[in-house]
Amino acid sequence: MSTAIHSSAVLQAKLWYAQRISAMVLGLCVAIHLFIMFYAIRGGLTAGEILGRTQGNWLFAIFYEVFVLACLVHAPIGLANILRENFPRSSGLIVLPWALAALILVLGTAAVIGVFTGGVGR
């Protein structure tokens, strides 16, 4: 078997594995997140309420950053699978999962830092 096919096979296997492991992490995170959300939205949601819970809270920060990193692995691989299946001849579309990964990492971490610090000003 040529090395080119070989390394693609190893890559496919590792991507599958990474997506399933991150899925296990997300299973836990999403379940917890749903509970937190149902608790938090009672009677409406304000910034003050959110920040009151998250500001300076290391547990929340670590939990949500883990959540962001799990999404970072899970979502782009899922998107890549869908694209590969439905647009097999458009290899250029690979830019979309990378873009999604960048957005999740940057915006997600920004969100975690934001709610942890409660604002760093403009």
Place this chain on the structure above:
Amino acid sequence: MSSRPTLDHRAKSHLSYFIYMAHRVSGLLLACFLPIHFFLLSQSLFGADELDHYLKLTDFWAVKVGEWGLVTLLTIHLVGGVRLLMIEFGTWRGLRKGWIQVAIIVSIISGLLFLALAG
């Protein structure tokens, strides 16, 4: 003269296919939503007032409907995903039809719970 028939809805009319499609569509829509969700929350970087300014957008009923949709989609994707993990990593016990029913019921409950709590 026409082309031979291909797999159509009749081939796909079974429960396992339905939950596969629901899991895939929900994942896709959630992936599209996630950057927006993170962007909104990241406005907290600029202080509580800035975040509140964006949170006010969620008062529009159209946004509330969207949020209800997202909660439902998230639950479908969660339970459908756990079902897949059971299939791929658990002891083999068939296509886990029970989990499909749970996915449908729990996601409906989840959506209703959101509507009840969000007023």
Place this chain on the structure above:
Amino acid sequence: MGLIIVKNYFISIKNLFDLTFTIPRYNSTMSETNLKVKVWRGAEQGEFVEYLVPRNSNQTVLDVVTYIQRKLDPTLSYRFACRVGMCGSCAMTVNGVARWTCRTHVAKIVEGDALEIAPLNNLPVIKDLATDMREFFNKWKGAVGFFKGEQTRHDDFAIVKPDSEERQLANAGIECIGCAVCYASCDVVASRSNYLGPAALNRAWTLTNDVRDTQQLDRLRAVAGDAGCHTCHTHGSCTERCPKQLEPTAGISGLKKLVARAAVRGTKWGKL
């Protein structure tokens, strides 16, 4: 006699310039219970042609196809062999779903009085209801779906405990007779022409659980990659439709784990 009149009726519709419509569809010599059977005629290009077939109790779809070929249109091409649900040769697409026609009672799947019979999906059509099965069996080979051991007739028998975990896993999948119903039902086969497919992967899985086989690393390499087990997206039509109630989804899940482990950590047979 009544059926010849019906055949002429259809021919006269086709001749648009012939305005003589002879006899209405049903006359007193035909029973009310006729099946309207649309059958694919042609190859990749073609059309559905409708035949009227007398309806009986205890009638299978194979009975219907055989009736058409023997009594109505001898040019119809189709395959069957055992007609008792053992060989899998009679597999066709009936009302959109891949089935063994000899084991499909008309009463169970008829829509009103209509049937639609087409060749198996995902395989090239030779003619009418007969498909070219070569790619199906080539993929079986491609997945190293065949046994190779290292012992000879001069060695002792291999000892394989029937209740060992591996043997039980293998036994769960070895009854496959290569009918291609699963292959014809798979979305991924439809969208990706080189995907090995559920039957080939199922066979590979049974052989990875055969302790006597000596090609395991080659087999894992064969079922890895874009055309291999990880491309399965678990929509489950294969397991849903298998006429022998086999579960390719189980075997493919097993392969996914095995190949992932081989890629990341390595197995007892080596690393991918």
